[in-house]
Amino acid sequence: MDDVNTTPTKWNETETLALTHFGNSDENDEERDDPTEGALASPLSEEDAALESWGIDDSKSLDLTRLYLNEIGHSPLLTAAEEVYFTRKAQQGCGASRARMIESNLRLVVKIARRYLNRGLPLLDLIEEGNLGLIHAVGKFNPELGYRFSTYATWWIRQTIERALMNQTRTVRLPIHIIKRINGYLRTGRQLSQASQRAASIDEIAREMECPVQEVERMLGLNERTTSISTFSSATDERSPLDTVADENGVDPALYVQDSDLKHGLRGWLDRLSAKQREVIERRFGLNGHERATLEQVGKDIGLTRERVRQIQVEALGHLRRIVESEGLTGDTLFC
Incomplete structure (x- = not known):
């Protein structure tokens, strides 16, 4: 599925906590046989030391994240043979086997969700969306094809997270097919920029994509970010921009x-x-x-x-x- 274009911002402490648990991500993790390899949680002593050094004020959000990461860290990973066994049992209607498949791969969701930080949704929301993709993957997985479940589930997890970003992070929602076209132009622009070591022009993108310049301009124009003036910029703000804007038509x-x-x-x-x-x-x-x-x-x-x-x-x-x-x-x- 196409990548979602976003503007990076500063990571917050909740997202840093995920790094404490799962380490740095690899952009090509989904190509490995088991993307969950090395995803076990680090000792809590390291996490507590990090929390103390950060001096985090948002303790409620951080505590929820820490609690969730600690809980999923107790579920052991499955071997290839166990994946086949529990998948077959789940397909026969065994709820416990289905739950075991889901719980053993929750760390995979966190690992993938971290790649989408600072794109409009907080970490816990990204994990929630990824979990929906994981649940769907459990129901669709065919162990007889010979590949590992984590390889198959990665696509579904990424799809649900990216779709959530498309639908939930824009003030004015664009159709999915339009966003895919925009992402195609943006991806081509990045590739051209990397090759020429300079920003790619709209003419170059249009020539590379073999489409009219006006079409590229129109699509990229739709990608401009808009922000609702009634939206609070942070959880600690007491007033939104709407509260500070004077009504020119207001009566004295x-x-x-x-x-x-x-x-x-x-x-x-x-x-x-x-x-x-x-x-x-x-x-x-x-x-x-x-x-x-x-x-x-x-x-x-x-x-x-x-x-x-x-x-x-x-x-x-x-x-x-x-x-x-x-x-x-x-x-x-x-x-x-």
């Missing part, structure tokens, strides 16, 4: 209160007008659900001439000005 609280008070006062002032004056003012200025209208439109709606509507408006506005001035306001406050 003081202006909102002032506007609310003015609307409340306006309703009271309109009640002190005659029915005809109030109707003209509401229609002319679009108040109380009416659309703003011209003098002529108002006259047609209420059966008056344009000039008569204008006279009523002048009378009503004069009355309103006297009302608001008596309350210490000015006409400009209402009709600005």
Whole structure:
């Protein structure tokens, strides 16, 4: 399956703990007869010394990782003959044999999961996804073909981890077939860069892949990372970027209160007008659900001439000005 492109970042202490248990990984481990060879846990004294020297604050996450790694370290690896035996028993419906196959290969999952650190998912999540692939591999393994189970399971473990990275680490999810095409272009670009000792251009990638330049540009453009502003950058953050971004369309609280008070006062002032004056003012200025209208439109709606509507408006506005001035306001406050 295609590799998932990511940007490396600094390892955290939880991931370093896995290194204490399982040592450094080899990129070609899956090509060996038994990738779990040498995967036994190191003595706990070394781990405890490392923990003390790190001074880790996230003790809860670290304790969970340490507990899991310690537990799976007690399951012995299976010989080739034992793999055949337990696989056959599992295929016959023996749950204990199936569990034995899974438990004896959990360290293989950790070994593979470490290769995908710093790609968007924490170590424990990578292990969880890899375990799903391991479980699937147990059900699909055919011991009669002659190869070791670890060789077969490696593909399934990698597939589930990579698919999880594709589906869970992007704010905007891309279809799997699109991600595979993107990874193909990226892989070609890396190969060209290694051969020429410089960054490969889009033209070179397109020429090597025998596809249009516009297609490569479009695919690589989809690979740009996006981050949700509501996502916390770390577990210790109390505020997300969304909490610090000002809303340009937001209403000033003081202006909102002032506007609310003015609307409340306006309703009271309109009640002190005659029915005809109030109707003209509401229609002319679009108040109380009416659309703003011209003098002529108002006259047609209420059966008056344009000039008569204008006279009523002048009378009503004069009355309103006297009302608001008596309350210490000015006409400009209402009709600005």
